[in-house]
Amino acid sequence: MQELTFWKMVFEASFFIQFLMLCLLAGSVISWVSIFQRWQVFRQAQQAHEEFRERFWSGIELNELFRNTDPHEVTGAERIVFSGFKTFNRIRQKTTDAQPILEGVERSMRIAIAEEQDRLHSSLPLLATIGSVSPHIGLFGTVWGIMEAFKSLAGVQQATFAVVAPGMAEALMTTAMGLFVAIPAVIAYNRYVASSESLLNHYENFADEFSGILHRSLIAKKVD
Template sequence: MQELTFWNMVFGASFFIQFLMLVLLAASILSWVAIFQRWQVFRLARQEHETFKERFWSGIELSELFRDTDPYEVQGAERVVYSGFKTFNRIRQKTAEPEPILEGVERSMRIALAEEQDRLHSGLSLLATIGSVSPHIGLFGTVWGIMEAFKSLAGVQQATFAVVAPGMAEALMTTALGLFVAIPSVIAYNRYVASSESLLNHYENFADEFSGILHRSLIVRKAD
């Protein structure tokens, strides 16, 4: 009797079950690529946020803070504040009234925040899809395998556990593989969503602080 090992079950499985295993393998590879790519994005985002926070609150003038800023490379809170500062300078050349200036600045920062949200959430939908679909693919393979196992019993006069066990083990293997793919994806998705929301809250706080600074600045100038 052939030993019932993982590789024996893989190579001895039907073509359809092997196809489902390949689909799950591809999903696992995509999942881990997305996990490491998002990990790098969030690691750099946190580092850049801390660096910009130190520079912003160091007392440096805003014009000097953004003097060498490349608008195509800046990200995170720096991008949000830079977008507001650029709009502030543009509108201030046309009017000295605080209301239209602040409205334009806040609108510009809201757009930058939405773009940062899209950047941080990019790739998370793939993890969510893999995490939710993989168990169902595995379950589908299990149901299919059980059906095939029962069909094979039709040609056997006496059904024993030794006859049924290989087919049932092969059928349940796809469910195990589906869970093996889904669990890391779901964990990573939840972790990155929490990290994204935390960073976006920090960015919004920066936007509020910057709006307050500009508001006080405009009120003082108008009073003078």
Template sequence: MQELTFWKMVFQASFFIQFLMIALLAGSIISWISIFQRWQVFRVAKEAHDEFRERFWSGIELNELFRDTDPYEVQGAERVIYSGFKTFNRIRQKTTDPEPILEGVERSMRIALAEEQDRLHSGLPLLATIGSVSPHIGLFGTVWGIMEAFKSLAGVQQATFAVVAPGMAEALMTTAMGLFVAIPSVIAYNRYIASSESLLNHYENFADEFSGILHRSLITKKAD
């Protein structure tokens, strides 16, 4: 009895099934590249946030904290606070009224938060798409393979398991490949979405704390 191996099924599969397998393989490669890229982004973002939070609450003056800041290199909470502080200095030169100053600062920080959200979520829709589409591609290949297997039975006088088994195995192989591609993508997507929401909540809390500091500073100076 001839042994039926994975590679033998791949090379003996129909052209259409091979095309679907290549598409799933390409999806898997793209998915893993995106997973490692996003892992690097979130690792750097977490480290940058912890470092900036430690420097911010060390008692350093804001002017000194942002003295050598490059607006094109900062990210995360540092970018949000830097954006608010820059707006604070600009508006304070025109008015001493706390209300328009704080409104401008909060608007600037909201914009920075939205941009950080876009940066953290970049690439995640691709993972979601691969994770949701891959099983359907595999299922489509399975249905196609089963139809081809049954069509081949029309050419034989006696249908036995040995005749049907290779075609059925070939058909089910695409479903297995689809799941193999989809499962890591879905797991990574859910994990990174949770990490993104956690970081964004930290950034937003940081922005609220910074607004409170500026509000107290403005109220104190106005009272003086």
């Protein structure tokens, strides 16, 4: 009796099953590349947030903090606060009324937060798609393989387990591959969505704190 190995089933599978396996393999590669890229993005975003928060609350003047800031190089809370501070200085040159100044600052920071959200969520829909579609591709391959296995029995006078087993194993192999591709993608997607929401909440809280600082500054100058 010949040993039924994984590679033997792969190479002896039908062309259509091999095509589905190739699709699942490509999905797995794309998924893991996206997972590592997102891991690096979120790790850097978290580190940048902690470093900027420490510098911001160190007592340094805002003009000094953003003296050499390039808006195209900063991300996260630093970019959001810089956007608000830039708008604050621009509008304050035209009016001393606190309300339009703060409205402009908050609008500018909301836009920056939305752009940061797009940056953090990049590639996450791809992971969600791979995680949801891969099991269905595997199931489709299983159904196809079972149909082919039963069709092959038409020319056999006596159906035994030894005859049916290779076809069934080949059919179930695509389901296993689909789950192998989907499970890491779904886990990573859920983890990164939670990390993204946590960072965005930190950004929004930081923006609210900065708005409060500017509001108190405008009131103090108005009183003086």
